[in-house]
Amino acid sequence: MTTAPQAEARIGEVVEAGSTEFAAECYTLYGAPPLGALVRVGDPAVYGVVYSVTTAALDPGRRVAARGAGEPDEASVYRNNPQIARLLATHLQALVVGHDRAGTLVQRLPAAPPRIHAFVYCCDDADVRAFSEQLDYLHLLATASVPAIDEVIAANVRLAAEARPDGDGFRASAARALAEELANDVTRLKAILRSIQ
Amino acid sequence: MALDLYRTAAQIDAAVAIADFGSARERRMEAVLAALRDGDAATLNARVEEAQGLLAFLPAEAVEPPGSVFDAPAVPDDFSVVATDGSHIDVNRHLPLRCALVNIGGCRLTYGAGADAELFSRPRLRTSDAELFLRDPDTPSARQAVEGALMGLVRTVEEAMALAEAVEADDSGLPTLALLDGTLVLWELGGELPPRGRYPDYVREQLLDDGLLSALERIRDVSARRQVAVGSYISLPNSTEVVNLLRLGLCDLDPVGHCQTHCRALVPGTRRCDAAHGLTDRELFERTLAPGQRSAVFASRSPVARDAYGAHRVHFFYVNVEEEIGRVEVPAWVALDPASLSLAHALVVDNARRGAGYPVALQEAHEQAVVTGADREAFRNMVERALEERGLPVYTSQKQRTKRRPWV
Numbered sequence: 001m002t003t004a005p006q007a008e009a010r011i012g013e014v015v016e017a018g019s020t021e022f023a024a025e026c027y028t029l030y031g032a033p034p035l036g037a038l039v040r041v042g043d044p045a046v047y048g049v050v051y052s053v054t055t056a057a058l059d060p061g062r063r064v065a066a067r068g069a070g071e072p073d074e075a076s077v078y079r080n081n082p083q084i085a086r087l088l089a090t091h092l093q094a095l096v097v098g099h100d101r102a103g104t105l106v107q108r109l110p111a112a113p114p115r116i117h118a119f120v121y122c123c124d125d126a127d128v129r130a131f132s133e134q135l136d137y138l139h140l141l142a143t144a145s146v147p148a149i150d151e152v153i154a155a156n157v158r159l160a161a162e163a164r165p166d167g168d169g170f171r172a173s174a175a176r177a178l179a180e181e182l183a184n185d186v187t188r189l190k191a192i193l194r195s196i197q
Numbered sequence: 198m199a200l201d202l203y204r205t206a207a208q209i210d211a212a213v214a215i216a217d218f219g220s221a222r223e224r225r226m227e228a229v230l231a232a233l234r235d236g237d238a239a240t241l242n243a244r245v246e247e248a249q250g251l252l253a254f255l256p257a258e259a260v261e262p263p264g265s266v267f268d269a270p271a272v273p274d275d276f277s278v279v280a281t282d283g284s285h286i287d288v289n290r291h292l293p294l295r296c297a298l299v300n301i302g303g304c305r306l307t308y309g310a311g312a313d314a315e316l317f318s319r320p321r322l323r324t325s326d327a328e329l330f331l332r333d334p335d336t337p338s339a340r341q342a343v344e345g346a347l348m349g350l351v352r353t354v355e356e357a358m359a360l361a362e363a364v365e366a367d368d369s370g371l372p373t374l375a376l377l378d379g380t381l382v383l384w385e386l387g388g389e390l391p392p393r394g395r396y397p398d399y400v401r402e403q404l405l406d407d408g409l410l411s412a413l414e415r416i417r418d419v420s421a422r423r424q425v426a427v428g429s430y431i432s433l434p435n436s437t438e439v440v441n442l443l444r445l446g447l448c449d450l451d452p453v454g455h456c457q458t459h460c461r462a463l464v465p466g467t468r469r470c471d472a473a474h475g476l477t478d479r480e481l482f483e484r485t486l487a488p489g490q491r492s493a494v495f496a497s498r499s500p501v502a503r504d505a506y507g508a509h510r511v512h513f514f515y516v517n518v519e520e521e522i523g524r525v526e527v528p529a530w531v532a533l534d535p536a537s538l539s540l541a542h543a544l545v546v547d548n549a550r551r552g553a554g555y556p557v558a559l560q561e562a563h564e565q566a567v568v569t570g571a572d573r574e575a576f577r578n579m580v581e582r583a584l585e586e587r588g589l590p591v592y593t594s595q596k597q598r599t600k601r602r603p604w605v
C-alpha cells in the first residue's frame with residue numbers, strides 16, 4: 001500500500017478504451033491504485049474499478065533481463081541501472097461501472113467510452129462513498145468476464161467499507177446485493193463473502 | 198523463398214573449413230605478439246616517418262610503449278554517461294516528395310547518489326534545398342546532394358552536435374563520459390595531401406570544421422569547467438593500424454618499410470612482414486589484455502585525422518570489456534590528459550559491464566534513435582497522406598508498387 005497514490009491524485013492517462021473497460025498508463029512506475037479501487041476518467045466522468053495492474057517493458061519488443069545477480073538488494077539494481085525506471089511502465093485496466101449523466105451519477109455503461117489520453121484520477125474517500133451509495137454497479141462487476149473477478153469485487157467492497165465510518169453496515173448491504181446477484185451460484189457467493197471480511 | 202538458405206549454409210560450411218584457423222596462423226600470431234612486446238615506440242615511429250609515402254599500409258603512431266597494458270582505474274562515486282546515436286530514412290526517389298528523415302536519439306545516465314536517467318529522441322525532416330544539398334559558398338552552382346554516403350556523414354555530425362548539446366545542458370557538475378557509436382575518423386572526407394577524399398573541400402569544411410570538430414570543441418570548452426571526456430566506442434573492431442605498425446618491427450629489409458621498393462612485386466601473404474597478414478588489432482589484444490585492461494594509446498595516421506583534426510586528432514586504445522575487445526577513439530586532448538584518459542577508460546569498462554559487454558548508454562541511445570522497418574512504412578504512408586490531404590499528386594514508381602504488393 002505504500003506505493004498507492006494519494007487520494008484524488010491524477011495518476012495517468014487512458015491509452016485504450018472500449019464500452020466496458022479501459023486501460024491506462026500510470027505516470028509513475030508502480031504508481032497504480034490498489035486492485036478494486038475506484039477511478040474516475042474524463043469529463044463528463046466515467047467511473048471504473050481497477051481489475052488488473054501490470055508492469056512491463058514500455059517497448060514490447062524488448063524483454064526485461066535479470067540484472068541483479070551481483071547486487072546486494074533490489075534497490076541497488078535500480079540505482080545502478082538508472083535507465084530501467086524509464087523503460088518500464090505500469091498499466092492498469094478498469095471495468096466501466098458508471099458515469100456522470102448531466103450531473104447525475106448512473107451505474108450503467110456510458111453511451112461512449114472515455115477518450116484516449118483522458119486523465120485518470122484515483123477517487124478519494126468522499127467520491128468512493130458517494131459512488132457506493134448505490135450498489136447497482138456490483139451487477140456490472142459480477143457479470144464481467146475477466147480473470148479473478150471475484151477477488152476484484154471483494155477488494156472493491158473492502159475499500160468502499162474502509163472509506164466510511166460504518167464499514168460493517170456497508171459490508172452487510174454489499175453482501176445482500178451480491179446474494180441477490182449470485183443467487184444461482186452459492187459457491188461463488190460464499191467465496192466473495194469470505195473475502196469481504 | 199527468395200534466398201535458398203540450404204545452399205547458402207553449405208557454402209558457409211565450406212568457407213569455414215578452408216579458413217585459416219590452424220597452427221600456421223597461431224605461429225604468425227606469436228611472431229606479431231613478440232613484435233608488440235619488444236616494440237619500441239620511438240623506433241617504430243621513426244621507421245614510419247622514414248618510410249613515409251612508401252608504405253603499402255596505414256600504420257598507427259605509438260604514443261605509449263605499444264605492448265604496455267593498464268588496469269581499469271577506479272570509477273568515481275558519482276558520474277554520468279551521455280551518449281547519442283542516429284538513424285535515418287534516406288532520400289527515396291520512389292517517394293513523391295523529396296525528403297529525408299534524421300532521428301537522433303540519446304540518453305544521459307547518472308550514477309551514484311542522484312541516480313537518474315533521461316532519454317530523448319529528436320526526429321527532423323529535411324525537405325528544403327538547404328537541408329538536402331551542401332553548397333560551395335564561393336561557387337553557388339556547385340553542390341553535393343545529401344544522400345547515400347554523404348547522408349551518413351551528415352548524420353554522424355548531427356549525432357556529435359546533439360552530444361555536445363547534451364553535455365552543455367548538464368549542470369550537475371559530475372565527471373562525465375560523452376560517447377558516440379562508431380569511429381571519429383570521417384575518413385571519406387580525406388586529407389589535404391593525397392590521397393584526397395572523394396568530396397570537395399567545401400563539404401569537408403562544413404562537415405568537419407563546422408561540424409564534428411566544432412562539436413568536439415564545444416565539449417572541450419565544457420571540460421575546462423568540469424571533468425568531461427569524449428570518445429567513440431567501436432564494438433568488434435576490424436582495424437589493423439597497430440598490426441600494421443608492428444609490420445615495421447617484423448620487416449628486416451634495408452631500408453625498413455620501403456614497401457614500394459622491396460615488395461611491390463610480391464603477393465600479399467608472401468612478404469617478410471606478412472606474419473601480420475590477416476590479423477586484426479582486436480585479435481592481437483585478445484591475447485594481451487585481461488578484463489578491464491586497456492592497451493597503449495595510439496594516434497591515427499589516416500590522412501583526414503592527420504591533416505584536419507588539429508587538437509582533436511584521433512587517438513585510440515583497445516579495451517577488454519570482458520565480453521570482447523572494443524576500440525575507444527578519443528581526441529588528442531583527452532588522450533594526452535591522464536585524468537581524462539583514466540575517466541574514459543574507467544567509464545567505458547564500467548558502462549560496458551552494466552550493459553553485458555556493450556556500453557549501456559550506447560544501447561539506450563540506439564534504442565531511442567532506431568527507425569524500424571515498420572517506422573519506415575509508417576513514414577511513407579504519412580508523407581503520402583499529407584500530400585493527399587492537400588490535393589497534391591501522390592505517385593510512386595511501378596517498381597516500388599510491385600515491391601509493396603508482390604503478386605503471384
